[in-house]
Amino acid sequence: MRIKLPSLPAVGAYLALSCLFAGAWFSHPAPVHSSFALMKPVMAVADQVAKPIYTSRFASSGLVDFVHSSAVTALPDGSLMAVWFAGTREGAADVQVRSARFDAKSGEWGAEQVLATRDSTQQGTRKYIRKLGNPVVALAPDNRLWLFYVSVSMGGWAGSAVNVMVSDDYGRQWSEPRQLITSPFLNISTLVRSAPVFHADGSIGLPVYHEFLGKFAEYLYLSADGNVIDKYRISHGNNSLQPTVVPLDGQRGVALLRYAGNTHHRVLASRTEDAGQTWSEPYPLDPSNPNSSLAAVATPEHGLLVALNDLQEGRFKLSLYGTDAEMDDWRSLRDLDKSPDPLGAPFSPEAYKEIIGQEFRGSSGALRQPLEAQFLSNLDTRVCKNQGCEFEYEYPYFIRSPDGMYHLVYSWNNTFIKHVTFNDAWLAERVH
Amino acid sequence: MILFLLLPSFGLNKAWRVALLLALLAVSFIPLDGLTLAAYLRSHIDDLAVTTLVFMAWGCLRRMDFLPPARGQTGVLTVFAVMALALYPATLGMSDLDPYRFGFSPRPMLVFVALLTLGLFYLRNYLAVVMLAGATLAFVVGIKPSHNYWDYLVDPLLGLYCCLALLVLAMGWIYGRLGTLRRSA
Numbered sequence: 173m174r175i176k177l178p179s180l181p182a183v184g185a186y187l188a189l190s191c192l193f194a195g196a197w198f199s200h201p202a203p204v205h206s207s208f209a210l211m212k213p214v215m216a217v218a219d220q221v222a223k224p225i226y227t228s229r230f231a232s233s234g235l236v237d238f239v240h241s242s243a244v245t246a247l248p249d250g251s252l253m254a255v256w257f258a259g260t261r262e263g264a265a266d267v268q269v270r271s272a273r274f275d276a277k278s279g280e281w282g283a284e285q286v287l288a289t290r291d292s293t294q295q296g297t298r299k300y301i302r303k304l305g306n307p308v309v310a311l312a313p314d315n316r317l318w319l320f321y322v323s324v325s326m327g328g329w330a331g332s333a334v335n336v337m338v339s340d341d342y343g344r345q346w347s348e349p350r351q352l353i354t355s356p357f358l359n360i361s362t363l364v365r366s367a368p369v370f371h372a373d374g375s376i377g378l379p380v381y382h383e384f385l386g387k388f389a390e391y392l393y394l395s396a397d398g399n400v401i402d403k404y405r406i407s408h409g410n411n412s413l414q415p416t417v418v419p420l421d422g423q424r425g426v427a428l429l430r431y432a433g434n435t436h437h438r439v440l441a442s443r444t445e446d447a448g449q450t451w452s453e454p455y456p457l458d459p460s461n462p463n464s465s466l467a468a469v470a471t472p473e474h475g476l477l478v479a480l481n482d483l484q485e486g487r488f489k490l491s492l493y494g495t496d497a498e499m500d501d502w503r504s505l506r507d508l509d510k511s512p513d514p515l516g517a518p519f520s521p522e523a524y525k526e527i528i529g530q531e532f533r534g535s536s537g538a539l540r541q542p543l544e545a546q547f548l549s550n551l552d553t554r555v556c557k558n559q560g561c562e563f564e565y566e567y568p569y570f571i572r573s574p575d576g577m578y579h580l581v582y583s584w585n586n587t588f589i590k591h592v593t594f595n596d597a598w599l600a601e602r603v604h
Numbered sequence: 605m606i607l608f609l610l611l612p613s614f615g616l617n618k619a620w621r622v623a624l625l626l627a628l629l630a631v632s633f634i635p636l637d638g639l640t641l642a643a644y645l646r647s648h649i650d651d652l653a654v655t656t657l658v659f660m661a662w663g664c665l666r667r668m669d670f671l672p673p674a675r676g677q678t679g680v681l682t683v684f685a686v687m688a689l690a691l692y693p694a695t696l697g698m699s700d701l702d703p704y705r706f707g708f709s710p711r712p713m714l715v716f717v718a719l720l721t722l723g724l725f726y727l728r729n730y731l732a733v734v735m736l737a738g739a740t741l742a743f744v745v746g747i748k749p750s751h752n753y754w755d756y757l758v759d760p761l762l763g764l765y766c767c768l769a770l771l772v773l774a775m776g777w778i779y780g781r782l783g784t785l786r787r788s789a
Contacts, residue, residue: 185725192737193718196744200753202709291638300639300647325647353750356704357692357760359650386697401751402708408700 203401205393206373207447208419209313211470211572224598229537231272231281231581232589234258235550239270241365241465242581242589243308246573247342248315250276254581255287255307255319256589261554262305263328265290269307269321271343274591280539281591288349293323293335296349300325305332308569310368312376317343318398320364320378323351330384331360336398352400354392360384362392365465366416367571369425369448377448379406379415379427387432389415391448406442406451411435414465415442416570418476420497423447428468428478429454431461437484439466441499458502459493460484467570469578472596479508479568479580488516490565490582494603505602508592509535509584511563518560525551528563528585535590547587554586565590605629605660606645606761609667621668651748653759654739655684662731676729678773681766683720683732688763691754707752714740714753 178186231254232239242256252274259267269288272281287307294301307321317339322332335349354362361384369377374396381389389406406415411433419425425448429440438456459482466480474497481487482504489510494503512527513519519527525548532544555561568582577595584590608625616624632642639647652660659680665671674680695704706713721736739756742748748755 182725186722189718189721189725189733189737192740192744193714193721196740197711197714197718199744200710200714202711294639298639298643298646300644350749353748353752353755355695356707356752356754356758357696358648361696382697384696385693388697399749399751400708403702403705405700405702408697410697 203393203395204373205402205447205449206371206375207422208377208425209370209372210422211419222595222597224595224601225577226592226594226598227279227537228535228590228592229280230535230540230584230588231274231591232256232258232270233272233281233284233540233543234270235543235547235587238262238264238554238586239589240583240586241306241567242583243310243367243569244571244579244581244591245309245311245317246571246575246579247273247311247317248574249342250573250575252276252573252579252591253309253317253343254281254589254591255309255321256581256583257305257307257321258284263303265303267304269304269319271309273343278539280537287319287346288321288335288337290323293349296337297323297335297351299351302326305329306363306365308364308367310370311342312374312396313370314374314396315342316340318368318376319346320352320368321349322363325360327360329363332363333359334362334364334378334380338398352392352394352398354380354400354403355382357384362390363414365414365567366467367569369417369419371447372422375401377417379417381413381415383413383432386410387413389413389427389429389442391415391417391427391451393448404449404451407440407454409433412440412454413463416466416468417448418468418470419447420470420474426468426476426497426499427451427454428457428466430463430465431456432463437461437463439478439480457499462486465567467568467580469570469572471599477505477570477578477599479570479582481566483516486516486562487564487566488513488562490568492580494599503603505599508568508580508582509563509565509590516562518557518562521551521556521561524556524561528555528561531563535584536588540588551587605664609660609663618669625664625668649761650759651750651755653762654742654747654756655735656759656762658735658738659731659762662734674729674731676724676727676732678770679724679727679729680732680735681770681773683724683736683766684758684762685766685770687758688760688767691758692760692763704752704754707754707757710743710753717757 237258239258244254255271270284290301305322319337334352337346339346361382366379376394378392391404393402412429413432414430415427417427425444427442439461440454442451442454462483464481468478478493490508492505580592724732743756
């Protein structure tokens with residue numbers, strides 16, 4: 173039998189192909205996964221017995237738009253920056269990503285700024301953009317400020333992509349938006365809602381979720397310059413959304429998930445022991461969840477504080493809970509906001525106006541107080557429908573700032589973004 | 605290029621086909637409300653895989669009679685249809701395993717695609733070889749914003765085309781077999 177040897181050009185081609193793949197192999201090692209960045213120790217106020225603090229005020233100031241899905245981050249000068257989306261309604265073409273800054277000295281939020289619009293996103297990404305949604309903001313350990321937000325080019329929210337902007341000067345100037353590549357299928361079906369988590373080497377963990385063929389959560393792993401370099405499934409199937417990830421130490425962490433199924437209507441939890449690379453099968457916890465967003469933050473006592481709608485249905489009450497690291501023992505600390513009706517039944521416009529006026533005065537903070545009359549004259553389809561007017565307190569976002577204060581922002585009847593602040597002394601009073 | 609490949613030939617000669625392709629390319633750069641028509645299309649189909657660009661370029665050159673028919677087209681269709689079917693349903697949540705992750709740590713995939721490419725070269729399926737080698741070269745250079753090897757290898761457009769083309773070929777084969785059986789009966 174004669175063996176036919178390949179020709180010289182064929183040998184050359186075999187060699188060239190082998191070199192090409194060898195080059196690709198050597199230039200693309202697996203990304204190194206870093207541990208969670210540990211929380212910086214709280215700046216102690218020497219020899220001072222902290223007084224309990226619990227305050228609230230509105231972060232947004234517009235009186236006309238539907239506002240929703242807020243997020244907040246602490247800046248090194250003690251101020252805060254909040255972001256949310258605002259427009260005529262959720263999903264409208266005029267929805268913008270807006271921000272405001274909290275001045276720690278005055279204790280009030282400043283004027284609203286526009287960070288991203290449909291047009292600015294279109295120009296940055298060179299793609300047609302139909303609508304914008306959920307923004308999240310976070311300051312990285314290297315003091316770069318990251319803004320992630322959702323955009324849709326076609327279809328509904330299932331067609332979402334995640335956009336990113338970054339600022340090197342604490343939000344004065346921002347880079348052009350660009351899209352993260354998160355999915356091989358038309359780069360759609362990825363949404364962001366919860367706080368990013370930073371890792372020890374500066375890489376970023378971004379909790380995201382899908383709602384196209386399935387409803388499940390993922391942990392995107394981004395390099396320190398904001399490129400997706402890996403991703404990990406937190407949950408599977410068709411019943412969980414909007415993971416909020418809380419690192420407990422360098423390797424351990426928990427993800428609390430919004431329940432989007434039809435069985436038990438409870439908050440789901442999943443755990444990681446390897447800084448987000450693998451996650452346990454999600455399991456239901458004690459608190460109920462009416463398919464609504466929730467937020468959590470770690471406490472110095474290795475427990476968790478969780479803000480959620482502990483309801484089977486509706487979002488008419490937003491509560492603050494404390495739990496241990498095992499999440500076995502849940503303690504209600506405070507109802508942050510709730511409808512006067514225990515079942516959240518709608519009110520007539522007249523009755524509603526009176527109640528929400530009182531709520532406004534209790535929530536707005538001194539700077540926004542003069543807006544009450546104008547606010548009440550503007551109540552419209554954001555809160556009132558044919559069957560009456562309802563209260564909705566939803567989409568909490570939780571952080572602990574380096575000075576040890578807890579900051580919570582959430583949608584207050586989709587008319588304002590409300591900011592609640594408290595400290596460990598206030599917490600200690602509630603726990604004991 | 606997509607439109608050029610979708611349009612019938614209209615009985616045009618080579619020169620007119622070249623002119624038609626150039627005209628369509630020019631049209632794709634016409635701006636409308638700040639975005640080109642190509643950008644609008646990209647908004648819906650996202651960035652194409654490098655394999656798709658090679659495949660479309662080959663298709664255009666074939667349409668203009670610059671290239672002879674490729675050998676082993678069924679092999680090309682099968683390779684990319686299998687890739688698409690392995691990737692998309694699972695990564696969209698229909699499986700607990702997410703194969704898209706393999707593209708972020710691509711060494712095992714690179715070994716597999718290298719063996720596949722060398723095998724296809726041995727079988728003289730040069731179109732598939734150029735597609736896979738081109739995608740890998742682009743991945744090494746990093747011409748796309750994605751860091752995932754899959755995004756260079758396959759996209760939904762290519763996957764859909766390959767699946768449909770294989771379906772049409774299979775139907776043709778079945779009809780042919782039925783016709784043969786009927787004649788022999």
